[in-house]
Amino acid sequence: MPDLFQPSRPEIVKLGGSLVGDPRLPALLDALAGRGAPLILVTGGGPLADGVRALQPRLALSDAACHRMAILAMEQTAHAFADLAPGLALVATPGAMAEAHGQGRAALWLPAGMALAATDLPENWDLTSDSLATWLAAELGAVRLTLVKSVAAASGTAADWAVTGLVDPLFPVFAARLACPVHLTTVDALLAELNHGDIAA
Numbered sequence: 001m002p003d004l005f006q007p008s009r010p011e012i013v014k015l016g017g018s019l020v021g022d023p024r025l026p027a028l029l030d031a032l033a034g035r036g037a038p039l040i041l042v043t044g045g046g047p048l049a050d051g052v053r054a055l056q057p058r059l060a061l062s063d064a065a066c067h068r069m070a071i072l073a074m075e076q077t078a079h080a081f082a083d084l085a086p087g088l089a090l091v092a093t094p095g096a097m098a099e100a101h102g103q104g105r106a107a108l109w110l111p112a113g114m115a116l117a118a119t120d121l122p123e124n125w126d127l128t129s130d131s132l133a134t135w136l137a138a139e140l141g142a143v144r145l146t147l148v149k150s151v152a153a154a155s156g157t158a159a160d161w162a163v164t165g166l167v168d169p170l171f172p173v174f175a176a177r178l179a180c181p182v183h184l185t186t187v188d189a190l191l192a193e194l195n196h197g198d199i200a201a
Helices: 025-035 046-059 063-084 094-102 112-117 129-140 158-163 171-175 187-194
Strands: 011-015 039-043 089-091 107-109 144-149 182-186
Touching: 011 129, 025 039, 025 063, 025 187, 039 063, 039 129, 046 063, 063 089, 063 107, 063 112, 063 129, 089 094, 094 107, 094 129, 112 129, 129 144, 129 171, 144 187, 158 171, 182 187
Parallel strands: 011 039, 011 144, 039 107, 089 107, 144 182
Antiparallel strands: none
16 A cells, blocks of 8 residues: 655645544544644535535525635634644645644645635635645645545546546546546545554654
């Protein structure tokens, strides 16, 4: 099994919003915090983003407004995850990520600053936190992107995953920009990999 974490270029692990409330989440966050640099975690919006979806028709909100609100939902979820695992360093910029990694700490991305300033992110529901994690991986030249899902994924391409709803419709577009592999896994599989003796600390 290849090492999940390698030095220098960052590793990005996206934790799906469906993991909010999963009883294994605290253990997973602790294990990821313990892994340290050069890890960057990206959270989904979870129930907070679901609230935005529910509010849109009630207030006749635009997709652009909901896009911004959903990114803020991701930011709030990141704060919640950091509260569960204080060893994670909340970061908003590449400079802060580098500083956290210089201290040997895993970073937890606060996406609002970078994502809301980006001009190449469509402002609609076709883009979710999966594509945002992929966008970040391309921006940072990540060595690997791992998406943690609540269900196991069948083998296939990014386009296959989009067709089955495992990722958003724009994910294949953003994945095509990557110069690194993308891996889909589950909480149990990632915990087992993190605890595997062959993975360098």
